[in-house]
Amino acid sequence: MSHDLKELFDSNRTWAAAMEQRQPGFFTRLLGQQTPQYLWIGCADSRVPANDLVGLLPGELFVHRNVANLVVHTDLNALSVIQFAVDALKVQHVIVVGHSQCGGVKAALAGTRVGLVDNWLRHVQDVRDQHAALLERVPEALRVDALVELNVLEQARNVCHTTIVKDAWARGQSVVVHGWVYGLHNGLLEDLRITAGALDDVWPAYQAGVARVARRYGADLEG
Numbered sequence: 001m002s003h004d005l006k007e008l009f010d011s012n013r014t015w016a017a018a019m020e021q022r023q024p025g026f027f028t029r030l031l032g033q034q035t036p037q038y039l040w041i042g043c044a045d046s047r048v049p050a051n052d053l054v055g056l057l058p059g060e061l062f063v064h065r066n067v068a069n070l071v072v073h074t075d076l077n078a079l080s081v082i083q084f085a086v087d088a089l090k091v092q093h094v095i096v097v098g099h100s101q102c103g104g105v106k107a108a109l110a111g112t113r114v115g116l117v118d119n120w121l122r123h124v125q126d127v128r129d130q131h132a133a134l135l136e137r138v139p140e141a142l143r144v145d146a147l148v149e150l151n152v153l154e155q156a157r158n159v160c161h162t163t164i165v166k167d168a169w170a171r172g173q174s175v176v177v178h179g180w181v182y183g184l185h186n187g188l189l190e191d192l193r194i195t196a197g198a199l200d201d202v203w204p205a206y207q208a209g210v211a212r213v214a215r216r217y218g219a220d221l222e223g
């Protein structure tokens, strides 16, 4: 690999030429405006490239990514992205996407010391501790993926409880919040169905979502 990363510039030129050939004027049209309908909040993991997974082109998906796809109430970075997406771009859907075998979730579950990121992953540990009783009933080999799904439910709920989304709902703007999980092993997205389009939807959708995770991982109280 060269120091100036020439190979990436080469591949960029090839990509831009192919885009322009397929859709002449593609880039000049995008110059005018971006009108994405979706905001994707996903993990920074290199194996989960947002646009590619859903086959969307530049201009079609607004994206925010961080380690373990967290939406922390005081994270001005995530909140600024959500605000711009909802208030300015008027996206119709906000989708929190976790993925199986997430390294951040794995470290949080095990309490592995990694470094500075431990403080960030403390938020995932809060989710772990909140659902400790459920997770204890999940077979150990499946616990990471169970916590991945619980984390998506919590973060989707956090999106719903931002002032941004609450205000949008209060003024009658249509915004639907979703929670999905991506399977690294098969490349498929799955809807965890914590789908909320109004404040009253949030708690029932969240509770049903947690119950589904418990059932799926054999951890429901009757099971």
Ligand SMILES: [Zn+2]
Residues within 6 Å of the ligand: 043, 044, 045, 067, 068, 069, 099, 101, 102, 103, 104, 105
């Ligand atoms: Zn991850």
